[in-house]
Amino acid sequence: MPARRPLATAIALSCALAAAAALTGALAAPSLARGLVPLALLLSLAASAALVLVWRQASSLSGALAARDALLNVAFLSTAALMLTRDGRISRLNEAACAMFRVRKDDALGRPFADLAPGFDMALLAASGSSNGLLENDSGSWTGRRSDGSAFPVGVQFGLTPGGSDEDYVALSLADLTLRHAAEAQARELHAQLNTVWRLNSLGEMAATLAHELNQPLSAAGGYLHASRADMEKAGSLGDSACRTLDLAQAQLLRAGQIIRRIRAFLTQETGALAQERASVMVENMKQILTRIGQDRGVAVHIDMAGFSDRVQADCIQFQQAVVNLVRNGVEAAAGRDGAEVRILGRAEVDGYRISIEDNGPGVADDQRERLFQPMTSTKPGGMGLGLSVTRTIVERHGGALDLHRSSALGGAAFFFTLPLDQEAEAA
Ligand code: ADP
Numbered sequence: 001m002p003a004r005r006p007l008a009t010a011i012a013l014s015c016a017l018a019a020a021a022a023l024t025g026a027l028a029a030p031s032l033a034r035g036l037v038p039l040a041l042l043l044s045l046a047a048s049a050a051l052v053l054v055w056r057q058a059s060s061l062s063g064a065l066a067a068r069d070a071l072l073n074v075a076f077l078s079t080a081a082l083m084l085t086r087d088g089r090i091s092r093l094n095e096a097a098c099a100m101f102r103v104r105k106d107d108a109l110g111r112p113f114a115d116l117a118p119g120f121d122m123a124l125l126a127a128s129g130s131s132n133g134l135l136e137n138d139s140g141s142w143t144g145r146r147s148d149g150s151a152f153p154v155g156v157q158f159g160l161t162p163g164g165s166d167e168d169y170v171a172l173s174l175a176d177l178t179l180r181h182a183a184e185a186q187a188r189e190l191h192a193q194l195n196t197v198w199r200l201n202s203l204g205e206m207a208a209t210l211a212h213e214l215n216q217p218l219s220a221a222g223g224y225l226h227a228s229r230a231d232m233e234k235a236g237s238l239g240d241s242a243c244r245t246l247d248l249a250q251a252q253l254l255r256a257g258q259i260i261r262r263i264r265a266f267l268t269q270e271t272g273a274l275a276q277e278r279a280s281v282m283v284e285n286m287k288q289i290l291t292r293i294g295q296d297r298g299v300a301v302h303i304d305m306a307g308f309s310d311r312v313q314a315d316c317i318q319f320q321q322a323v324v325n326l327v328r329n330g331v332e333a334a335a336g337r338d339g340a341e342v343r344i345l346g347r348a349e350v351d352g353y354r355i356s357i358e359d360n361g362p363g364v365a366d367d368q369r370e371r372l373f374q375p376m377t378s379t380k381p382g383g384m385g386l387g388l389s390v391t392r393t394i395v396e397r398h399g400g401a402l403d404l405h406r407s408s409a410l411g412g413a414a415f416f417f418t419l420p421l422d423q424e425a426e427a428a
Contacts, residue, residue: 008057012050019043079173083161086169088112088122100154100176102146113172117142117154125158125170132159141177153177187288190320194289197321201390207264208393209375211257218257225250274313274398276425279346279353280305282316283323290327294342297335301327302343305355309348311425314398322394322402325387326357326415332380333361333412341410349418352400356416358407369404395419 022040026033080100082093090108098105101116114120119137128135135156144154155175161168229246232239283290283305294301323344330342342359364372371377373392378385388402395402400417407414 008050008053012047012054015043015047015050019047080175081171081173082108082113083168084113084122084170084172086122086164086166088114088120090116091167091169097174100146100174101144102148107147115145117144117156119143120156122170125160128158133157135172141181144174144176153181183288187292190286191289193317194321194324197317198390201318201321201394202384202386204264205375205386205390205393207260209389211260211264214260215257218253222250222253225253274315276422277312277314277316277319278307279310279312279314279319279355279419280307282314282319283344283346283355286320286323289324290344293324293328294331297331297340299331299334299340299342299359301331302341304343305346306348309421309426310346310353311422312353312398312419313422314419318394319398322391323355323357325391329387329415330357330359330361330413333363334359335361337361343410348421352418352420354416354418356407356414358410358414359412360407360410361412363406363412364404372404373402391415 019040022036022043026036026040029036077094077096080094080097082097083091085091089110089112091110093105093108095105098108101108103116108116120142124135124137135158141153141155144152146152153176155177157173157175159171159173161171225246229243229250232242232246235242283303287303290301290303327342327344331340334340334342337360340360342357345356345358347354373388374385375389376385377388392402395417398419400419402415402417404413404415406412
């Protein structure tokens, strides 16, 4: 459009000049006036039309410029931004930057930026080898220092001005990273808690398995000792000493059984209290951890938890442990496929809140299903085979049942369970 403006201007000018020439001709030679006057009128009309075109183009261009100006203003005002001189002093800063550091503009102008972000050094710009980008220090982000002495993490993007003026040498755009850092710290803490719970849960599961497996041989050994004692009693005084020894052995067997049961009860924290929780919130709070688990193996993890009728009685960290276990398994199953994906779905149903974790891995063969839930069953090199049995125990402790079928949406495995709704909380 703008390229056509000079053409329209030239046409307008030529038509106006030609119209003037025709009028002059008509005045000079009245005999030709009959032909020249209509021609002059026609040319004037053409000149006017060309002028209207020029005017319309000019006004639409100034409108576009004004819109772009407004856009730049909004972008500039909402981002904390400042300019530095070649030696690192603040030559300009906007209101958002003043608010970020809680300084008055006049107090900040002319000060070294290193006063606001200790450790900042102009030499880093040259060392970056680029004319723009993210400027990081050894710990990643900078520490901003406000005028009241408080500190906050700040991210710095830079762009060298074209031409490299001494006064406006580099533009910085700043981002307050406090919220992001807090969210990361929260995710780290949750991760550490989940690791601890995982260790306790798997120890508990192993103790439960040991207790179950040892119960039979211990009872059998007890039975044999009882039979031996009956034989020894028949041997009269000669057998008395052996009987006493057998009693001691029997007592030790009973003690072994008690020890295993006590360890199991301790590790599985059977007394863990349930509290009123929202299933969607418990999962959403793990978003960062779950996304990271997927990213490590190139698998997209999608969370789609309906946020209504989702109040359940739960031990939050145990519930989260169950979901993490299932997501990790899904990620491991789907990893390496094109468009590898795990979905966590939560929906309110008539019998409770149903959660399913589905993937597009190979799925599980029908004849393998029940076996997978048994402790120490694994198809992975180095796998402990405890994840599903721990998860099943947790789900059952929450009044649900862990089950599995083929995912109709993704084609891989779909592990699911339904937790009873907390009726009181839902009614309130
Ligand atoms: P581990 O992960 O240590 O093997 P688990 O008890 O979590 O222990 O899983 C047991 C087995 O169940 C796995 O080795 C794997 O063969 C199978 N499995 C679990 N989840 C899936 C899944 N989403 N898709 C296919 N197989 C799975």
